[in-house]
Amino acid sequence: MSDKDRRQRIHELDATLRVGKQGIDPVADELSNQLDDRDLVKVKFLRSALGGTTTEDEAETLADLAGGTVVQTRGHTAVFER
Secondary structure, three states: OOHHHHHHHHHHOOEEEEEOOOOOHHHHHHHHHHHHHOOOEEEEEOHHHHOOOOHHHHHHHHHHHHOOEEEEEEOOEEEEEO
16 A cells, blocks of 8 residues: 555544543553554544553553554644554
8 A cells, every 4th residue: 555545545434432530541452452453553642641641642542552653743633553
């Protein structure tokens, strides 16, 4: 898949997970399950989930817990792959 095709797919993805004020622990298993079924998963981080950290930091931690890799972060949204 070319970079252009990949960027287009990421752009067209809908966020299927939302990380709220309870943090990343409750969604780590669900992200892992979704990564088993799909090659890319988009996650939206609500402001209450960040608690003084950045989206990039939280996304990296979530990727470690779910066994995935962060492909891209933009604003409060991150895209993961396995």
